Amino acid sequence: MxxxxxxxxxxxxxxxxxxxxxxxxxxxxxxILSCFYVWEGNMGSKLNRGNQDRExxxxxxxxxxxxxxKDSIWSLGAQGVSIRTIMMPCSSKVEVxxxxxxxxxxxxxVEIIACPxxxxxxxxxxxxxxxxxxxxxxxxEKIGYAGERVGISRKLSQSPEELFDIAKARAKAIENLxxxxxxxx
Amino acid sequence: xxxxxxxxLDELIDKLKSHNKLLLAGCATCVxxxxxGGEKEVETLAPLLxxxxxxxxxxxxxxxxxxxxQCEWEFVEELAEKAEEVDAIMSIACGIGTQALAERYxxxxxxxxxxxxxxxxxxxxxxxxxxxxxxxxxxxxxTFGYCPIARCAKSLLNGPCGGTRxxxxxxxDEDVDCIWNLIxxxxxxxxxxxxxxxxxxxKDWSNSRHGGPKRVIREDLR
Amino acid sequence: MKTPVGSNLESxxxxxxxxxxxxxxxxxxxxxxxxxxxxxILRGVADAYNVTDNQTAVxxxxxxxxxKVLLQQGLEPVMQIVCRDRNRIxxxxxxxxxxxxxxxxxLCLSGDHQSAGxxxxxxGHPCAKNVYDIDSIQLISIVKGLGDDAVQDGGDSISPAAxxxxxxxxxxxxxxxxxxxxxLAKKIDAGADFIQTQAVYDIKHFAEAVRRAEDxxxxxxxxxxxxxxxxxxxxxxxxxxxxVPGIEVPDDMIKRMKDAAEPKAEGIKxxxxxxxAVKNLSGIKGVHLQAIEAEELLPDVIKAAGLLPRPEIE
Numbered sequence: 001m002x003x004x005x006x007x008x009x010x011x012x013x014x015x016x017x018x019x020x021x022x023x024x025x026x027x028x029x030x031x032i033l034s035c036f037y038v039w040e041g042n043m044g045s046k047l048n049r050g051n052q053d054r055e056x057x058x059x060x061x062x063x064x065x066x067x068x069x070k071d072s073i074w075s076l077g078a079q080g081v082s083i084r085t086i087m088m089p090c091s092s093k094v095e096v097x098x099x100x101x102x103x104x105x106x107x108x109x110v111e112i113i114a115c116p117x118x119x120x121x122x123x124x125x126x127x128x129x130x131x132x133x134x135x136x137x138x139x140x141e142k143i144g145y146a147g148e149r150v151g152i153s154r155k156l157s158q159s160p161e162e163l164f165d166i167a168k169a170r171a172k173a174i175e176n177l178x179x180x181x182x183x184x185x
Numbered sequence: 186x187x188x189x190x191x192x193x194l195d196e197l198i199d200k201l202k203s204h205n206k207l208l209l210a211g212c213a214t215c216v217x218x219x220x221x222g223g224e225k226e227v228e229t230l231a232p233l234l235x236x237x238x239x240x241x242x243x244x245x246x247x248x249x250x251x252x253x254x255q256c257e258w259e260f261v262e263e264l265a266e267k268a269e270e271v272d273a274i275m276s277i278a279c280g281i282g283t284q285a286l287a288e289r290y291x292x293x294x295x296x297x298x299x300x301x302x303x304x305x306x307x308x309x310x311x312x313x314x315x316x317x318x319x320x321x322x323x324x325x326x327x328t329f330g331y332c333p334i335a336r337c338a339k340s341l342l343n344g345p346c347g348g349t350r351x352x353x354x355x356x357x358d359e360d361v362d363c364i365w366n367l368i369x370x371x372x373x374x375x376x377x378x379x380x381x382x383x384x385x386x387x388k389d390w391s392n393s394r395h396g397g398p399k400r401v402i403r404e405d406l407r
Numbered sequence: 408m409k410t411p412v413g414s415n416l417e418s419x420x421x422x423x424x425x426x427x428x429x430x431x432x433x434x435x436x437x438x439x440x441x442x443x444x445x446x447x448i449l450r451g452v453a454d455a456y457n458v459t460d461n462q463t464a465v466x467x468x469x470x471x472x473x474x475k476v477l478l479q480q481g482l483e484p485v486m487q488i489v490c491r492d493r494n495r496i497x498x499x500x501x502x503x504x505x506x507x508x509x510x511x512x513x514l515c516l517s518g519d520h521q522s523a524g525x526x527x528x529x530x531g532h533p534c535a536k537n538v539y540d541i542d543s544i545q546l547i548s549i550v551k552g553l554g555d556d557a558v559q560d561g562g563d564s565i566s567p568a569a570x571x572x573x574x575x576x577x578x579x580x581x582x583x584x585x586x587x588x589x590x591l592a593k594k595i596d597a598g599a600d601f602i603q604t605q606a607v608y609d610i611k612h613f614a615e616a617v618r619r620a621e622d623x624x625x626x627x628x629x630x631x632x633x634x635x636x637x638x639x640x641x642x643x644x645x646x647x648x649x650x651v652p653g654i655e656v657p658d659d660m661i662k663r664m665k666d667a668a669e670p671k672a673e674g675i676k677x678x679x680x681x682x683x684a685v686k687n688l689s690g691i692k693g694v695h696l697q698a699i700e701a702e703e704l705l706p707d708v709i710k711a712a713g714l715l716p717r718p719e720i721e
Contacts, residue, residue, distance in 0.1 A: 097228035104232035139229070142194045143237035181239055338520045339490070339537075343544040344590040346517045347578030347605050347653045356652045357520055369583040382589050384597055387495060387545045387560050 052179070053082040054171035057102050058163060060113040061091040063121050066157045083167040091115065091152075092125030099136055099150055106183040109170040112152040113163065119156055126154070148173050149180075186215035186306075187279045188313055189222060189299035191230070197275065198237050200296045204245055204273040209234070209298070210264060210286060211251035212278035219313055221299050222277035224251040230277065230298065255282025261289050268293060304335070321392025327385070329371040336364040342385040344369070409600070412554065414511035414572040415483045416455040418720040419693075420601065420630045425686060426693025427714050428485060428603065428632060429453040429705055432462065433473035442473050446480040448702050452709045454717055455512055457603070457695070460487040464524035464531055471501055475508045485574060486510045489518025494540035495549065495560050502553055506569040514574035514603065515546040544590075544597050547575055551598030575599035577631070578653035579616035580609070588619045595629045602629050603695040605653040606636040608644070608660055610684045617690050626690030633685045637698040637708060638674040641665045675708060682712045 062070055070087075084107075088094060091114035099110050112129050120126040129152055137147030151173070153166050191197075201207060209231050217223025227249045238245050250267055252260040255278035268274060268290045276283040277298040287295035303315035318335035324342065325332055334340045338357050345365035348356035355361045372378045390396065411417055419426045429449055434441035449456060456477055460470040467473075474484035486505055488498060502513070517539070524531025541549070541560075549560045554570030575594040579587050591602065607613045613633065620626055638644050641664040648656040660677065667673035678696075685691050694714075698704045709715055 095225065097225060097232070100229060100232035100236075104236055139233055143233055144240055145236065182236055338522070339517050339539045339542070341517060341539075341542045343542050343593055344586060345581070345583070346543070347576060347581055348519075349581045349583070350652050351582065353582050357522055363582070366583050369586040373583075373585065378585070378589070381586070382593060384544055384548060384593055387541050387549075390540065
């Protein structure tokens with residue numbers, strides 16, 4: 001069964017240029033994943049500048065959001081936190097390069113919003129997320145960035161309010177870190 | 186596949202600090218298969234380097250490109266346009282690819298981003314194990330399909346040393362099988378234990394790097 | 408019948424005496440006085456003395472040099488050679504040199520890999536390039552060629568021949584057990600004259616292995632000398648049992664050491680019992696005694712085992 005996964009960037013990358021599309025056969029599982037890598041010199045619309053808000057990006061598996069959260073386009077700034085959401089077909093589509101590019105673009109924190117381990121629509125998809133996050137933590141620590149900037153929350157049927165709380169919690173976890181040095185380009 | 190791993194990031198940052206624009210070049214063959222130098226790894230390393238170098242006060246511009254193979258001139262040529270605009274190239278392909286880029290794009294400095302270290306198979310997801318040592322004198326026909334040159338730390342040819350643990354693993358690494366234990370078991374399964382009782386004579390290492398840098402010509406292909 | 412090479416160990420065994428060998432580890436330094444000190448402690452208690460070759464990949468005075476010092480002190484060395492650090496060129500060259508200096512016994516080993524160097528206490532040389540050009544069995548065959556046919560590996564001749572009394576190691580109890588006797592046979596076929604084994608504590612299990620060797624006619628062709636390491640504590644026995652491949656310590660021996668009021672004395676008792684047990688095994692021609700960092704124990708042990716004085720052969 002061939003699953004095509006698309007990444008929909010809402011309000012985050014306005015002038016996105018998908019420069020290249022590649023099909024990567026993943027022979028160990030016997031199915032084909034297609035990965036759309038988005039390359040850009042700059043990541044479209046810059047995140048808020050000249051503003052002390054902590055910018056948290058939520059990478060949301062669309063299957064663990066309730067109707068309201070899924071339908072609304074999220075871009076909100078309140079209580080010192082700026083939040084952007086990016087919808088994903090499954091948390092398994094969250095790859096290490098995406099998170100690093102989001103941090104490179106200036107996000108202070110990134111949270112993966114995923115289904116509980118036993119509830120993944122694609123059976124084992126969401127299990128990979130923790131290991132990828134651990135790997136990202138190792139990489140970040142090697143370049144002097146705190147691993148706390150990246151985390152994961154698992155729950156079904158998240159509402160917009162719950163997403164907001166999660167973003168606030170991530171912002172709180174990194175409040176002593178200072179703004180991401182990649183801001184202010 | 187040829188196996189490589191990223192060099193420590195400090196080492197890479199040290200080399201790149203003095204440059205303004207870098208081409209980070211990946212390869213879609215061996216190093217992609219061992220998750221070190223393919224497109225995904227290029228797109229992982231590029232933001233990491235930019236972020237790390239920014240912390241060092243250096244706003245280097247990094248452009249990326251992954252070609253099919255860095256060991257074929259036709260593909261290496263595809264980097265020409267991007268190479269023109271940069272003052273340094275970093276290759277995360279194996280040493281062969283890195284040298285191909287260094288030769289083609291001289292005088293632009295080409296830095297290796299990885300350490301090439303073995304010839305491996307992916308035994309399972311996330312597990313690569315060296316299976317061939319490119320010794321130039323293959324004994325697999327006599328050792329029932331297990332290579333003692335690559336898979337025995339002492340490259341023994343006449344049976345196991347005294348370092349086989351009770352559970353059949355090697356005394357040097359509890360995760361590594363004593364390859365001679367496996368060879369003997371398989372020989373026994375096939376009723377051919379006797380074949381291992383003849384002394385295997387001293388090895389001819391000259392067909393590998395030990396004979397000098399290798400250079401092979403095939404007239405039929407010139 | 409092989410022409411005697413002029414080795415005392417060889418003469419002792421040829422005379423059907425129960426042989427005794429002991430070990431002298433060279434110092435981690437250039438001072439021959441340290442070798443001489445050990446020589447004095449062990450003078451007269453063994454027929455030949457093994458000199459290790461950068462054991463556990465720790466740099467020590469070379470076995471050829473330390474062997475020469477022993478020889479100058481009137482003790483006969485068994486020069487150990489490992490395959491880890493030298494290729495066939497260097498090894499053959501060292502053998503010619505060793506013979507020139509008076510060595511007549513060599514023990515051929517593959518050698519501990521340098522990644523395990525120092526046993527955790529020393530840095531060792533894990534970054535070194537290793538050699539392993541040949542293995543221990545090929546080495547035995549090379550030594551035999553130098554002696555019997557005055558020929559090097561590959562066919563070039565030497566002149567004159569350099570005959571040695573050739574030793575090899577045997578680990579009878581390591582997996583795959585079914586192959587261990589075959590490997591012993593390979594070593595004897597290649598030219599080994601005497602065999603020193605990994606330390607024995609489980610006599611019953613060892614005896615079974617010796618019987619298999621006997622059935623293959625191996626005990627007539629080469630002299631087997633079981634290794635015995637003097638135990639000093641229950642911790643040492645447990646450690647060896649768990650961590651040293653090829654060493655098996657029976658549970659009741661561990662318990663015995665654990666319950667002993669004086670472990671060191673108990674260790675001596677156990678050593679004497681082991682010596683007595685192997686003396687009575689058919690096919691065993693001697694014993695190889697080791698006391699790790701405690702060589703001073705050996706003279707009393709060997710005496711108490713009734714093995715002194717050592718026979719003197721002209």
